[in-house]
Amino acid sequence: MNSRHSGVTDWGLSQVPIEKNFTILDIGCGGGRTVSKLAAIVTEGKVYGLDYSTASVAFAAKTNRDWIKKGRVDIREGSVSQLPFASATFDLVVAVETHFWWQDLPGDLRELLRTLKPGGSLAIIAEVYKGANTTTARLVEKYLPKTGMKLLTPCEHRDLLVEAGYTNVQVTLETGKGWILAIGKKSFEI
Structure with a gap:
């Protein structure tokens, strides 16, 4: 996981404003490489990694x-x-290659929104989305019924974030590679 997702992670993070004093959560942190990249950026902040897998947490x-x-x-x-x-x-909050495995995507997005500070952002980064014209996307879509993944189109990403309560939602694609970045903010209004 650490090396496989490095390129898409770097691409996505390069488009997310990150300040040196941020407190950041990497949800579904896997092997921890994104946590390490973020810790190098937030020199006066802190990075939390969370994963449901005991093995991933240890790694x-x-x-x-x-x-x-x-x-x-x-x-x-x-x-x-x-x-x-x-x-x-x-x-x-950063989610790299994880959101399509969540059991309750709308509810889980609301739970992440709860943990964001007003004005805070969620960044979902993935190397595949529904409808991408890449070999990887076509293979993933072919085997979706066997994997349990929930693959979304760019519009479905946008709509889901808006419905969960995020504002200023933006979806960016790297169409040649089939990558997607979906960003939403928590309103300052409570």
Whole structure:
């Protein structure tokens, strides 16, 4: 996971405003490489990684052991459906290659919104979306019934974020590669 998703992660993160004092959550942190990349950016902030897999949590903790020792990274086991964080904790939540596996996508997006600070952002980054004209997308779509993935079109990404309560929703595509970035913000109005 760490090397496979590095290119799409770098592409997506390059388009997300990140300040050095941000508190960030990487939801579905997998092997922890995105956590490490984010920790290098937020030199005065903190990055949390969360994954439901015990094995992924252990691997992400090993990948980020130096950041953890410095108190700049915290890796936890948990579910996107019941986040172990207080409301208004994060400036940014990042989900790389994970949202299509969530059991309750609308509810899980609302749960992430709860943990964002007013003005905070959610960035969903993926290397495949429904309708992409790439070999990967065609293979994923062919085997969807066997995988349990929920593959969305760009419009469905936008609509889902809006319906979950996000504002200023933007969807960016790298059509030649079939990549997608969907960003939504938490309103300042409470």
